[in-house]
Amino acid sequence: MLFDGTAFAPRSSQRYIAQLDVSQANQLSLRVDGDIISCDLQYADISAPLGKLPVKFTFPNGWVFTVERTVSVNQWLASNKRSSLVDKMEANGLAWLLSALVCVGVVLSLYFYVLPWTSDKVAKAVPSHIAVSLGDKILQSLDKSWQESKLSAEKQQKIQKRVSQHLTQLEALPYPIKLEFRASDMGANAFALPGGKIILLDDMVALAEDQQQLDSIILHEIGHIYHRHMLKKLVHSSLLSVGVALLTGESSGVVDNLAGLGVFFLSNGHSREAELEADVFSKQAMLSLYGTSQPLAEMFERLQEQYNHDVPEWLSTHPDFEQRIQAVSE
Ligand SMILES: [Zn+2]
Known part of the structure; x- marks a missing residue:
């Protein structure tokens, strides 16, 4: 699979039309300016994708590749487990509800258990x-x-x-x-x-x-x-x-x-x-x-x-x- 996007050379703002080849497992290959720059997937830094913002891949040698979030990019991120926590939460209303309940639970237990327990210890001290x-x-x-x-x-x-x-x-x-x-x-x-x-x-x-x-x-x-x-x-x-x-x-x-x-x-x-x-x-x-x-x-x-x-x-x-x-x- 190839993603079409934009690449930036290390420490340079010059833009290149580029393609990212993700067809090999655990491997990224950036085709840019007649070259192929490859690296192991685990060494690439992939920006935590927020909403509809482009996804940024940073290679160990400093090359950066950005790509719009298309369905295929999202699918690839999901199957490579690189979607962010926020994405997962957005997709999962239940998770939001659970985390809200956990927050309420924490506040209540602070009030009903931690506060009296602390007061007791402080009063004795x-x-x-x-x-x-x-x-x-x-x-x-x-x-x-x-x-x-x-x-x-x-x-x-x-x-x-x-x-x-x-x-x-x-x-x-x-x-x-x-x-x-x-x-x-x-x-x-x-x-x-x-x-x-x-x-x-x-x-x-x-x-x-x-x-x-x-x-x-x-x-x-x-x-x-x-x-x-x-x-x-x-x-x-x-x-x-x-x-x-x-x-x-x-x-x-x-x-x-x-x-x-x-x-x-x-x-x-x-x-x-x-x-x-x-x-x-x-x-x-x-x-x-x-x-x-x-x-x-x-x-x-x-x-x-x-x-x-x-x-x-x-x-x-x-x-x-x-x-x-x-x-x-x-
Ligand atoms: Zn009394």
């Missing part, structure tokens, strides 16, 4: 003093709208002392636990901050009928600290906004995210999984400390009762109460 100062910053921000606790210093110290005593009997925690007492009009609530601070609002302390009920709630918050839930959530959110910022070139999201840590912390509850993990921690700790986890179930019931009509933060961010009462009851 954050040095304690950084976690503590992050917690302190959040507390500073929260303190703008909260007041000092009305509980007596004696009562505060008594609770802190009892909790410290409990901690000696529990599994080691990533951070030392420090209770902080505050008053707020937001209702009975408690929070675990990155770095080991637990905030107890006066209404939560008042809601507990006895020390076991109060301890069950404190232990739930210690469960959040044990699992580093808040830190993981903040890292997760930061990684996501950093990722989005990198993808879109929009960097203000990162700054907003860091500046809004306190607000973020207040308005976002833990995930259902995180709550269940903290419940399990509290239940097991209550069983080993008091031989019963019933006070936790009682506390959940009291919270639910107290806010029967108006759904408070603690309930809305601590989902599926009925189910959780069942789960922590013996």
